[in-house]
Amino acid sequence: MWDSTVGKKAVMATSGLVMIAYLVVHMAANAKIFLGAAGFDAYAHWLRVMGEPVLHREWGLWIARVVLLASVVAHGVSAYQLSRRDIKARPTGYVHKKPRATYATRTMRWGGVILGLFIVWHILDLTTGTVHSGFEEGKPYSNVVDTFSTWYGNVIYITAMLAMGLHVRHGLWSAAQTLGVGSRVRDRSLKAVANGLALVLTVGFISVPVGVMTGVVS
Amino acid sequence: MKLTLRVWRQQNADAPGAMSTYEVDGISKDMSFLEMLDTLNEELIVKGDDPVAFDHDCREGICGACSLVINGDAHGPERTTTCQLHMRSFKDGDTIDIEPWRAAAFPVVKDLVVDRTAFDRIIQSGGYISAPTGSAPDAHATPVPKPDADFAFEHAECIGCGACVAACPNGSAMLFTSAKVNHLNVLPQGAPERESRVLDMVGQMDHEGFGGCTLTGECATACPKGIPLFSITHMNKEWLRANRKDKRTAS
Structure with a gap:
């Protein structure tokens, strides 16, 4: 493999x-942030106790974290190795260059790097609070509002979410081809699902900083 | 027509190359692109210069010998082979950039000629079927369902020119390899080697130093024979299936 x-x-x-x-x-x-602080914080608390009493406290959360970390590492390492190989396979470029493929396709590599860096910042900002002055453990609602009350918090987050949308747009459709489930007949619906999900995810995530900026969430 | 050509000139595989500029006049709109290059070469020979080396054979669009990246497009602006590209696709006074296929697995031999034997080695690794020798079998001895026959024919159209590799930003040979794999894997005649074929041909493709597929779709856009991008999807499916069965032949 x-x-x-x-x-x-x-x-x-x-x-x-x-x-x-x-x-x-x-x-x-x-x-859930649009439903108020109590519901949002209660949900964050539930994440720590989910699976109880079968699982211990925070076990469910840590299982999710381990699976996600393994996915990020596997995704990143294979992307890095394949990219190295791809670049080596075309040692001399063409003199006559043409803009090729869609924007989403051409930005997969740099978009991926941006997302990787964003994930690090996002965890340091809202999970550990390392880069977040005024971070309060156990108060996710106010921490989120606090982050999106700074211009850089909004810029970093919104930029990353646009990169995420583009990445998902090409990535989801590509994953279907790579796993052999794409076909001429299914292509229209596959593209619609990929583009639709990319759009829903982007709008959904960006709605939070926009909510804070417009005062809907405060 | 009067044209300015910027052509990649390279003495041999080890020499450095560069774009050289030439002016050609008296080009008819009905000439093929290769006939236009013939005209240039006749002038170069008369002047005592080295003619531009380029690959060509049948000049009917069926052999896969001709190549050339013309103004950044493999086989030029029309969806056909370079030999079937006519000068009516260009305007009087145009400047045309002519470059060889670019891939680590296709080293330049001279000027616009590249070594495509990597493709031959991919074919040798699995692009064959086991067939009894002797008298030809009866034509209807092995029934092939019509959709399978159509699928096989669509992929058998690949002429192995390498435009897919030239167009791919990763220099990937996935479209070529998938056309060859799918062509045989769908047929009952290709069934005995179905698993080893896809595993070995993909293995050889990787071994030759071609890049991987990032599904940009450039290969299928450039293919003069219209091999679809889903050919790659289908080969991925075959590869994953074969990998599960893991019937790799000891070769």
């Missing part, structure tokens, strides 16, 4: 789908 370009792509596709599934849940859960 791992020693083939097709196998590595399958690893990328699978790990990408895991992350997209997570994004859907994450985006839907974020929307």
Whole structure:
């Protein structure tokens, strides 16, 4: 599996789908912020006790974190190795250059790097609070409002979410091709699902900083 | 027509190359692109210069010998082979950039000629079927469902020119390999090697130093024979299936 370009792509596709599934849940859960501080904070608390009493406190959360970390690492490592290979396969470029492929397709690599950096910042900002002065443990609602009350918090987040939307747009459709489920007959619906989900995710995530900026969430 | 040509000139595989500029006059709109290059070469020979080396054979669009990246497009602006591209696709006074296929697995031999034997080695690794020798089998001995026959024919159209590799930003040979794999894998005649074929051909493709697929779709856009992008999807499916069965032949 791992020693083939097709196998590595399958690893990328699978790990990408895991992350997209997570994004859907994450985006839907974020929307709870519009229902007020109590509900949002209670949901954040539930994340720590989910699965009880079968699971111990925070076990469910840590299982999710381990699965996601494994997905990010597998996705990133295969992307890096495949990209290195791709660049080596065209050592001399063309003198006559043409703009090619869609914007989403051409920005997959840099978009991925942006997303990787964003995830680090996002965790340091809203999970550990390391880069967040005024961070209060156990008060996610006010922490979110606090982050999106700064111009840089909004710029970083919105830029990353636009990159995420473009990445999902090409990535979801590509994953279907890589895993062999695409076809001429299914292509219209597959593209619609990929573009639609990318749009819903982007709008859904960006609605939170926009909500804070417009005072709907405060 | 009067044209300015900027052509990649390279003495041999080890020499550095560069774009050289030439003026050609008296080009008819009915000439093929290769006939236009013939005209240039006749002038160069008369002047005592080295003619531009380029690959060509049948000049009917069926052999896959001709190549050339013309103004950044593999086989030029029309969706056909370079030999079937006519000068009516250009305007009087145009400047045309002519470059060889660019890929690590297709080293330049001279000027616009590249070495495409990497494709031959991919074919050798699995692009064949096991067939009994002796008298030809009866034509209807092996029934092939019509959709399968159509699918096989669509992929059998690949002439192995390498435009897919030239157009791909990753120099990937996935479209070529998938056309060859799908062509045989869908047919009952290709069934005995169905798993080993896709595993070995993809393995050889990787070994030759072609890049991976990022589904930009450039290959299918450039393909003069219209091999669809879903050919790659189908090969991925075959590869994953074969990988599960893991019937790799000891070769």
